[in-house]
Amino acid sequence: MAVFTSVTLDDLSQWIKQFPLGKALALKGIASGIENSNFFLTTERGEFVLTIFENLDFAQLPFYVQLMRHLAERGVPVPAPVPNDRGELVVALHGKPATIVSKLDGSSQMDPQPVHCAEVGATLAKMHLAGQDFALRQPNLRGLDWWIETVPKVLPFLDADKAALLQSELAFQRAFAGGPVYAELAHGPVHADLFRNNVMFVGERLSGCFDFYFAGWDSWLFDIAVTANDWCIDLDSGRLDHDRVLALTRAYHAVRPFTDAEAQSWQTMLRAAALRFWLSRLYDLHRPREAEMLTPHDPTHFERVLRERIAVPAPDLTA
Structure with a gap:
């Protein structure tokens, strides 16, 4: 959510x-994030969010905006895209794809407690179930294929220890993704970026999830792992907080029970989620794009998270 x-x-x-x-009354750039140009938009009809897409094209965008509409129509608290007078959800602005969505109530919870993690877990499960009958298909564009393509691009910037870790973990994940257990995992549309700053709360009630522009078709377990690696950790060390992990996974399990294959794959998928964000942050740091308000995230954080997930067992998924 930088401004490019x-x-x-x-x-x-x-x-x-x-x-x-109605008329546009106020417009303010949103500084957080690193992918698209985002603005808070006030009009005569209320408060909205305007997004201009910097990497995604008109052919890719129907998946994201139609997914939001699909989930909103099924009662999942997500931004609702606003169609224009021709029913289009994505239109050109300054020659780039743009969309307007409803603005959610509340604020992000940056110091989550188990009660917040439980809300996130239950909502994520409802989101997965609501997406089962979504007709469009699009792969996770930051999934395994992107990892394979991107690792060689960042290796020249890394010391020997970091390079060895990155290559070793990529090999481990490639082997797992080609195996029989991975083939048994439930798949469907996933958010793939459900960090603390992409969820809104009013008090202890989750009021909405947003920023679906990394969504794609992937394993639901990967989505849970991405979420747990942000909501359920000590940010300084990367260690999992057991109480928060259990709150999130138990609340999810109560809505959509985990399978045996998912329980067996939990630790591996936590590692995969850590690898994905370590790699993307390395790429954003060393191969940056220009933007008015861009501050790349520190890759070291997810390097720590990955080392922790390799070294320390996670709480059992069905505990």
Whole structure:
């Protein structure tokens, strides 16, 4: 949610007339994040979020916006895309794909307790179940194929120890993904980036999940692992907090019970989730794009998380 493409109220004066939102009254860039240009948009009809997509194209975007609409229609608390007067959810702005979605109530919970993790776990399970009948298919664009392609691009920037860890873990995950246990895992649409700053709370009630622009078709267990690696850890050390892990996984399990294959794969998938974000942060740091408000995340954090997941057993998934 950096700002790569500048937008002014004057730019929106004619463009926004195609939406049933009235006049644009205020626009403010959102500084967090590193993929798209995002703005808080105030109109005569309320508060919204405007996103201009910097990497995704018009052919890829229907998956993301239609998934949000699909989930919203099934009662999952996610932003609802606003169609224009031709029913389009993605339209061009400054020559790039753009969309407007509803703004969620609440604020992010950056110091989560078990009660918050339980809310996230239950909501994630409902999201997975609600996505079962979603018709569109698109792979996780930051999945294994991207890891294989990207590791050689960052290796020249790493010392021998980090390079060895990255290559070793990639080999481990490739072997696992080609094995029989992985083939038994339940798959479907996943959020794939459900970090603390992508969830809103009003008090202890989860009021919404947003930023679906890393979503794709992947194992549900990978989605849970990505979530646990952010919501359920000590940020300084990367260690899992058992109480928060158990709160998240038990709440998920109560809505959609885990399978034997998922229980068997839990530790490996936590490692996969750590690898994915270590690698993407290495790439963003060493191969950056220009942006007005871009601050790359520190790759060292997820290096620590990966080393922890390799060294320390996680709480049992069905405990």
